[in-house]
Amino acid sequence: MKASANNRPQKLRRSSSGFTLIELMVTIAVLAIIVGIAAPNISTQLANQRVKSTASTLENALKEAKAESIIRRQNVTVAYSSVLNTIAITGRNNTVIATYNINSQSTVSQVITPATVTQVVFQPNKMVSGAGTEVVYTICDDGSTNETPKQVTVNKIANISVTNTGSC
Template structure:
């Protein structure tokens, strides 16, 4: 007995495969790696600038709070910067702590004049003995732009770009 094979021709049907080849994936990863290596230094500088900006804003807020509290309480309020603990403390005349602000550990604050360790606000909206103090805020990343928080003799507090870091 002979088995007959029908005349229908068998066609090889190739399945269409969707996806990416290994080479396409490797090229894409290489391009992404190059882009990330270019962007990484800019990101770290931006983060350092944000730390400096945040520290300067914290310092400015502490000084403005001290000025307002001296008027409200009708007594001198002293703003003390502790560089070892990275804090800013507001104290009244009886050394009672009113507020404490924490500073980012990667930020450094220097005070000009060097003899000043604190600034005292009086109820008459002036600083004690007409002291003029400049706080310079820097970051551990030397590419960050420093900022200065200035306190004038009439207790005006301003925050601006400037200063030098060593």
């Protein structure tokens, strides 16, 4: 014989349905603890993703400029504007070829040798003019102190590389 809820006495039917207040409070407390543990890891992951995205954008802009200089057979300039958070690629007579927007929380600092040069000029002979040895862009994130910084480096022979080094 099967027992069903309808065959139970009225008193038992009311007390056995639903959750108690204590059960709900314990569940909410456990969820709060899990969120408290996971939140710092999520913010670090987001910061690392922003840095990775900005480094990828910068690398793509530099590679595009290198290819355009060869295709167009002219010098192509890459200039980073920290005020506008943009990378501009320009050709002959300052004709804009492309612009790239950088995440507003990303910080890009550039070190170009010699220090008087503020942009990278790719030549059609697959060399970089204006820069001495190399150009190093260090990418960090303003929103976090635990992110892994990245460096995008362009050397004299226009090789572009991305590494997980540097300090913010």
